Amino acid sequence: MDKMSQLLKLLEKTDYIEINEFRMDFEELELQLMPAMQRVVQQAATKQAAVQETIKMMEAADFVPPIKDYPGEVAQVQLGAGTRKPVYLGGQQALYRFEEPQPNPPVVTFDVFDIPMPGLPRPIREHFSDVMEHPGDWAKKAVKDFGANMVTIHLIGTGPKVMDKTPRQAAEDIEEVLQAVDVPLVIGASGDPQKDPIILEAAAAAAEDERCLLASANLDLDYKRVAKAAVDYNHAVLSWAITDINMQKTLNKYLMKEGLTQKDIVMDPTTCALGYGIEFSIDVITRTRLAALKGDQDLQMPMSSGTTNAWGSREAWMKNDAWGPTDYRGPIWEIFTGLTMMLCGVDIFMMLHPLSVQILSEIGSTFTKDYLTSDVPDISNWIAELE
Amino acid sequence: MQVTAMDIYRLLPQTNCEDCEEAACGEASCMAFATKLSEKEAQLEICTELSSEAFDKLETLLAPAVKEITIGTGDKTITIGGDEVLYRYELTYYNPTSLIIDISDNISDAEFAERVKVIEETEFERIGEMLTLDAIALRNASGNAEKFAEAALKLKKSKLPLVLCSFDPDAMKAALEKVGDERPLIYAVNESNLEEMAALAMEYNCPVAIFSPNDLEKMKQLSRALRNKGIEDIVLDPGTFVQEGIGDTLDNFVMIRRLAVEERDEDFRFPLMGIPALTWIYEKDEVQGGIREATIAATLMNKYADLLIFHGTNIWELIPVLTLRQGIYTDPRKPQAVDPGLYEFGELDKNSPVLMTTNFALTFYTVEGDIKGKANAYLLVLDTEGRAVDVSLAGGQLNAEAVADLIKETGIEDKVDTRTLIIPGLSAPVSGEIEDESGWEVLVGPRDSSGVPGFLEELKEKS
Numbered sequence: 001m002d003k004m005s006q007l008l009k010l011l012e013k014t015d016y017i018e019i020n021e022f023r024m025d026f027e028e029l030e031l032q033l034m035p036a037m038q039r040v041v042q043q044a045a046t047k048q049a050a051v052q053e054t055i056k057m058m059e060a061a062d063f064v065p066p067i068k069d070y071p072g073e074v075a076q077v078q079l080g081a082g083t084r085k086p087v088y089l090g091g092q093q094a095l096y097r098f099e100e101p102q103p104n105p106p107v108v109t110f111d112v113f114d115i116p117m118p119g120l121p122r123p124i125r126e127h128f129s130d131v132m133e134h135p136g137d138w139a140k141k142a143v144k145d146f147g148a149n150m151v152t153i154h155l156i157g158t159g160p161k162v163m164d165k166t167p168r169q170a171a172e173d174i175e176e177v178l179q180a181v182d183v184p185l186v187i188g189a190s191g192d193p194q195k196d197p198i199i200l201e202a203a204a205a206a207a208e209d210e211r212c213l214l215a216s217a218n219l220d221l222d223y224k225r226v227a228k229a230a231v232d233y234n235h236a237v238l239s240w241a242i243t244d245i246n247m248q249k250t251l252n253k254y255l256m257k258e259g260l261t262q263k264d265i266v267m268d269p270t271t272c273a274l275g276y277g278i279e280f281s282i283d284v285i286t287r288t289r290l291a292a293l294k295g296d297q298d299l300q301m302p303m304s305s306g307t308t309n310a311w312g313s314r315e316a317w318m319k320n321d322a323w324g325p326t327d328y329r330g331p332i333w334e335i336f337t338g339l340t341m342m343l344c345g346v347d348i349f350m351m352l353h354p355l356s357v358q359i360l361s362e363i364g365s366t367f368t369k370d371y372l373t374s375d376v377p378d379i380s381n382w383i384a385e386l387e
Numbered sequence: 388m389q390v391t392a393m394d395i396y397r398l399l400p401q402t403n404c405e406d407c408e409e410a411a412c413g414e415a416s417c418m419a420f421a422t423k424l425s426e427k428e429a430q431l432e433i434c435t436e437l438s439s440e441a442f443d444k445l446e447t448l449l450a451p452a453v454k455e456i457t458i459g460t461g462d463k464t465i466t467i468g469g470d471e472v473l474y475r476y477e478l479t480y481y482n483p484t485s486l487i488i489d490i491s492d493n494i495s496d497a498e499f500a501e502r503v504k505v506i507e508e509t510e511f512e513r514i515g516e517m518l519t520l521d522a523i524a525l526r527n528a529s530g531n532a533e534k535f536a537e538a539a540l541k542l543k544k545s546k547l548p549l550v551l552c553s554f555d556p557d558a559m560k561a562a563l564e565k566v567g568d569e570r571p572l573i574y575a576v577n578e579s580n581l582e583e584m585a586a587l588a589m590e591y592n593c594p595v596a597i598f599s600p601n602d603l604e605k606m607k608q609l610s611r612a613l614r615n616k617g618i619e620d621i622v623l624d625p626g627t628f629v630q631e632g633i634g635d636t637l638d639n640f641v642m643i644r645r646l647a648v649e650e651r652d653e654d655f656r657f658p659l660m661g662i663p664a665l666t667w668i669y670e671k672d673e674v675q676g677g678i679r680e681a682t683i684a685a686t687l688m689n690k691y692a693d694l695l696i697f698h699g700t701n702i703w704e705l706i707p708v709l710t711l712r713q714g715i716y717t718d719p720r721k722p723q724a725v726d727p728g729l730y731e732f733g734e735l736d737k738n739s740p741v742l743m744t745t746n747f748a749l750t751f752y753t754v755e756g757d758i759k760g761k762a763n764a765y766l767l768v769l770d771t772e773g774r775a776v777d778v779s780l781a782g783g784q785l786n787a788e789a790v791a792d793l794i795k796e797t798g799i800e801d802k803v804d805t806r807t808l809i810i811p812g813l814s815a816p817v818s819g820e821i822e823d824e825s826g827w828e829v830l831v832g833p834r835d836s837s838g839v840p841g842f843l844e845e846l847k848e849k850s
Contacts, residue, residue: 332703339686366632
């Protein structure tokens with residue numbers, strides 16, 4: 001190795017060179033040493049920059065969004081076909097939107113009844129008193145005036161102890177509502193385990209190929225008959241279990257044995273209202289959604305909430321001066337119940353009050369945007385800006 | 388990740404205190420003690436056999452994922468944080484969200500006093516528990532240090548702990564000179580005031596909040612900077628965006644809590660705070676504003692907020708918030724039940740009516756609230772393992788045989804001459820079976836127990 005090569009070799013791992021008592025033929029050096037020095041200087045500069053960069057990178061890379069991989073995904077269910085504008089539920093592949101965009105905004109379906117409901121709380125009755133005689137008008141008002149994505153027609157009048165309406169009459173009510181609006185329908189019966197399957201069958205036939213959601217199949221009634229009606233007439237089924245994840249799994253399995261698929265089932269794990277056991281629903285719904293994303297195929301369906309249950313709470317409807325007007329308490333009770341369920345993974349909400357529907361829909365739609373894509377105001381001076 | 392009993396057991400002396408008559412911890416074995424520790428039902432300090440090295444290790448191991456922080460001193464304190472899990476069903480959530488109302492330093496003395504009074508006196512009773520607000524947040528709206536300090540001094544008389552809100556270190560210093568000994572929460576550190584605010588937090592030994600709106604990277608840097616200075620009591624405010632941006636806010640809350648619980652990221656293992664009060668910058672209508680502010684509060688309380696600052700004080704807005712908090716923070720491991728048996732209300736005799744309900748705590752306290760002082764009656768409380776009437780009817784705990792047994796066991800037949808039982812409206816489907824099984828006549832009462840006093844009145848008039 002000649003002197004120059006040795007020097008270059010030495011310089012290879014050098015960040016800088018200090019020259020002391022140096023004597024050399026200038027011209028020679030200029031020709032031979034300069035490239036080496038240049039290289040060294042360049043190396044040193046690059047290294048410096050890299051250190052700076054590392055410091056910067058360390059600071060920046062330090063914060064890593066905690067994103068998870070989920071092996072499972074929630075099936076997407078289509079409601080509405082034929083003459084209906086379809087809506088889509090489910091389809092999630094992650095728990096939160098910062099992990100993966102959320103595919104479908106939450107859907108609100110407005111409660112409408114086949115009989116005038118004198119028992120409804122006043123803050124709701126006053127919005128609908130003009131249309132309660134006709135479910136078609138009621139449905140139209142819910143969609144046109146209050147922006148409902150869907151309508152739930154409860155065939156309460158078919159109850160043997162209510163008006164004992166016949167399956168034929170139930171079918172007529174369904175036809176009336178189908179004529180009145182072009183949104184998808186949820187079809188609910190009266191809750192009589194003997195009669196419900198018969199009523200749902202008649203209603204399903206009347207709405208053939210419109211892809212309604214039949215509410216509901218549960219373990220207390222002839223769920224096979226409800227499932228068959230859905231398969232025969234192209235509808236989806238609401239699979240309802242009472243805050244019990246194992247019961248839900250069992251029922252879903254049974255329904256799939258009857259020919260329904262994940263894409264034909266929406267689960268209702270029961271909504272306990274705010275203050276009336278809402279924590280039980282929080283736990284069950286959270287666990288159900290997590291199970292779906294972890295890969296449990298019997299629970300990979302979107303979920304529904306009977307948010308209207310909130311109105312059963314006395315704080316929502318009971319007149320009490322010390323609690324303030326029910327005009328405000330009631331809607332908040334319904335919003336809180338729905339919102340809490342939404343944050344646990346519920347996709348579709350059955351609701352009653354126009355203001356609740358509006359606010360829940362507004363906030364729900366923000367949860368399907370991507371992280372940090374909304375214009376947000378400058379709040380750095382909020383302490384003084386607040387009145 | 389949650390610490391298991393086995394992780395703890397490894398560090399315990401594993402002596403099972405065989406040589407002593409009675410173990411200091413009161414448990415049969417070290418494993419039993421480890422289980423209690425993992426469920427936060429025992430204190431490490433009671434073990435007398437630990438070396439100081441093992442004690443330190445265990446203390447670190449048992450430190451909650453989210454640091455527990457105290458604001459205030461003496462009788463005026465709130466504790467926030469302390470959570471271990473992301474989902475309440477996994478363990479429970481600790482330390483209910485502190486609900487705090489703001490007050491401005493630029494309102495008149497009379498308005499100021501009135502607002503403090505409203506905050507202190509707000510209360511709502513539910514399931515045998517009195518629900519109240521927790522603290523006052525004084526806002527330096529005037530931008531004037533002297534005014535801020537004067538207002539802080541006025542709050543010294545209040546019975547609630549304090550949050551001091553100002554980004555101006557001079558104002559903060561002035562206020563701390565008056566109330567710094569009461570350990571208020573200093574709100575807040577940001578990029579431009581970090582050095583001064585940190586110095587104040589250390590001088591007065593107060594917890595301090597970090598304000599880093601929509602920027603978790605910066606939040607992490609600020610947190611690390613404070614921690615490097617030795618500050619340990621930190622609260623995180625990632626900004627509350629009350630309109631379109633609420634989705635971002637929610638994401639920030641979830642990410643921070645996930646980093647704390649699952650990643651044990653030291654910079655984020657602190658309580659979270661939100662400010663629903665910001666609603667009122669954009670919404671002036673009292674009703675709309677109240678409903679929207681409550682909605683923001685519900686969103687953040689559902690996803691990990693440990694402290695919330697409100698502006699609205701209407702009771703109709705606060706009742707749902709207080710109720711949601713009560714629900715979320717119940718212990719999922721304990722059934723919400725009262726003792727079954729016979730309860731007596733008012734002046735009773737051989738002809739007093741006999742009512743029945745279930746031992747679900749909410750059901751019981753609701754019924755109790757409806758008849759106490761309004762009716763004289765015996766109340767039989769059936770053991771339904773803490774289930775409500777409709778649920779226990781569906782689940783089979785409320786059945787004819789159980790009711791007949793309850794009648795026998797309580798000895799109610801010796802106390803009254805009548806043989807009429809009034810059952811809840813929702814249990815009507817089993818009325819016939821109860822008659823057959825018990826031999827008592829059964830009357831179906833109202834569906835909601837608020838109707839019970841009226842129902843009993845009517846009954847009396849008929850007879």
